[in-house]
Amino acid sequence: MTDALPDDPQLLAETAARQMHGRDRASHHLGIALEEVRPGYARMTMEIVEWMLQGHDMCHGGMLFALADTAMAFASNSHNVPHVALNANVDFLRPALLGDRLVAEASEGNRTRRTGMYDVSVTNQRGERVCHFRGRTYGSGGSVIRPA
């Protein structure tokens, strides 16, 4: 069996995402599913369950951030260069409630040799914007995909 990396950017993105998702315990715990990945792009979903609610009966901001941050992670690792978040900001626009099914779409706003910028929009099942997230990542070098 060969460890050769795929040449095709789309295949590379899918292979990197599949391996990342397999290792990502936090995403699994949150029920975050990967719907689509492309070079510089990822779309992920999460349903708001009981334990995610805070004291005002709204989804905890940390869980919304976690969904958006995960989408950025998959988009920023899609070129098979490990990237970690340097910082991020999030604007909360409307509450997410029990049972809401959220979709996060991350797209690459900029990429240099070392840093990336990603915008993530989180919407609910009615297409309403729940929050906007923007983050900056830093590439550490190396490869996301590990040999089989």
Added chain:
Amino acid sequence: MTDALPDDPQLLAETAARQMHGRDRASHHLGIALEEVRPGYARMTMEIVEWMLQGHDMCHGGMLFALADTAMAFASNSHNVPHVALNANVDFLRPALLGDRLVAEASEGNRTRRTGMYDVSVTNQRGERVCHFRGRTYGSGGSVIRPA
């Protein structure tokens, strides 16, 4: 039984925090403990457990954000006026790893009639800074403390 609110700001902060914490399922799920609350201040702790790790074996940024956001929530609700986060930004300084015991300290940087600004510092058990968080809150009116 009377519904009268405490006059003392410290007692008000403690009563509001105790009721909020009792209703906050997300904080419980994350194992976030309230160590201290004062008017405009809260200190909370969280231990990094297995399910919080992402694909690079570091604590997921969403869980760090959740801890800091929770500390802001308790600090901003300490005056017994419900506040929700408008937005927040977070800078990630070093990874948090399995078994790390984190402390988040939220302090009020500013408060007007309607809005508040909070700085939250998250450090690990060696006193090293893990992340800095700053958020802005909006007061919706009403009371955090519900009648018995």
Added chain:
Amino acid sequence: MTDALPDDPQLLAETAARQMHGRDRASHHLGIALEEVRPGYARMTMEIVEWMLQGHDMCHGGMLFALADTAMAFASNSHNVPHVALNANVDFLRPALLGDRLVAEASEGNRTRRTGMYDVSVTNQRGERVCHFRGRTYGSGGSVIRPA
């Protein structure tokens, strides 16, 4: 002469913008021109001149911020309710150089009774993104348009 406000949202936006621009000494000093205003939208331009350069011969970040912030101000005041910035974040993507002609487009991402969120994209004369800005505003009540 009557002080009645225009009924038409577009006319209201134009009247508010014209009066604001007339009073805004900082925009004039920076040579910021208003190209278009609509309800929740503004497009403004600025040319990089010698005094705007910092020690690395690039346009000072404060001047880029000022252009974006001005565009947000005009978009957020376009409904004739005075709004001021609560906070903002800016990502610098590429330098702006002497002679560059920048365009800032501000669009309303969200608006509630009291707060607004605006995204501002700043591009140069080649259509390249120079920076992204996002800000949150707070409405103080009253009217932007002053009686004649």
Added chain:
Amino acid sequence: MTDALPDDPQLLAETAARQMHGRDRASHHLGIALEEVRPGYARMTMEIVEWMLQGHDMCHGGMLFALADTAMAFASNSHNVPHVALNANVDFLRPALLGDRLVAEASEGNRTRRTGMYDVSVTNQRGERVCHFRGRTYGSGGSVIRPA
């Protein structure tokens, strides 16, 4: 004449700052003065003059940002490695008015081989906080100090 760089970190910081300030046309135009520089630290002042006011008779947010950003630039270049801002966020706490004398203090919150994080506090002549700024910088390599 020798081009040798000073060994002493404080002397290095002062030499780098003096050269930067000499080349920084924007700071001069804004009347920004350097009061003190140390490794990872800078304190700068600015007085609000007529042309800095916007349409609500308050200092334009861009000028406040420019002061804070300048302080970050001097603090982040104090180790004689050129750094540029990746991004920044600013929270506006109270207006600055005509004649106010502002002080910006930038301190290094974190520094790695490539990136730095700086907190800048801007206060007025009464010691009241006008805004808080936090930024992240990226080091491009090379030297701030140019041979004589």
